[in-house]
Amino acid sequence: MAPAVQGEHAGFVGVYRDANYERGQAQPYWNALLRCFDVGEPVLKKAFEHRLKLGKKNNYVDAFIPGKLIVEHKGSHIDLGSAVEQLQGYYGLLPPSEQPRYAVLCNFQRLRLYDFSNLARTVVHECGIDELPEKAELFKFLLPAEDSVGFLEQPGVDIKAARAVADLPGALTADGYGGRDLEVLLTRLIFCFFGDDTGIFGEHTQVHRLLLNSAEDGSDLGSATGGQRGEWQEGVIGQPGGA
Secondary structure, three states: OOHHHHHHHHHHHHHHOOOOOHHHHHHHHHHHHHHHOOOOHHHHHHHEEEEEEEOOEEEEEEEEEOOOEEEEEOOOOOOHHHHHHHHHHHHHHOOHHHOOOEEEEEOOOEEEEEEOOOOOOOEEEEEEHHHHHHHHHHHHHHOOOOOOOOOOOOOHHHHHHHHHHHHHHHHHHHOOOOHHHHHHHHHHHHHHHHHHHHOOOOOOOHHHHHHHOOOOOOOOHHHHHHHHHHHHHHHOOOOOOOO
16 A cells, blocks of 8 residues: 555554553544544444344444444454454344445454455455554555445356355245345355354364255255254354464
8 A cells, every 4th residue: 555554554553552441442443543544534423333233232333334344343352263253243233235345353453354255255364453554455445435346256156156145035035035034044144154264163164064965955954954053053163263
């Protein structure tokens, strides 16, 4: 990126390198970082403490730009892997029209970026705060001129897989499966692909194994998933190298 932008990031790093208090410093941290990418006041005014309601409970997202970014921020002593499940839950509560392409887990010292542009293979990047000036390119999607590209941007087999997922809503609706149940199912499928690809389930082949060990028409998926459920639950969070 331009030297001037890198200079802004260097200034940000100088201010927040030793930050650690989630409740008091997370919002100023993200306010300053977003400003480094020229995010304007109208977006910033709506970006923080976005409320998501689950039953009678209110949940608040640390930073959120509809269609572009969701952030879960923790204190400096918190391992990012322990926040994945919370991030998944928040993502699942968003209406499909607002679900962002990018998600970030952050604990002041480290930022982990997820790119969901390709449903078949989630891209994950991670950097320390001191690396931001050199790796600012990873976050250039925040610039006002950068539009989030849709899920069907990838060539070859990846675009074929994405199109197959895109066909699912119509197929399920034709079978009488719709409304909120359909939205939740599709969101969970996306995160199964994401989790399988990034190692959240403990290894990178759980979904692939499920496909190999079940009927092509899906008639035995209930019994097939029942056999793997225990393995998945044991490996969801905290595996070495997991997201």
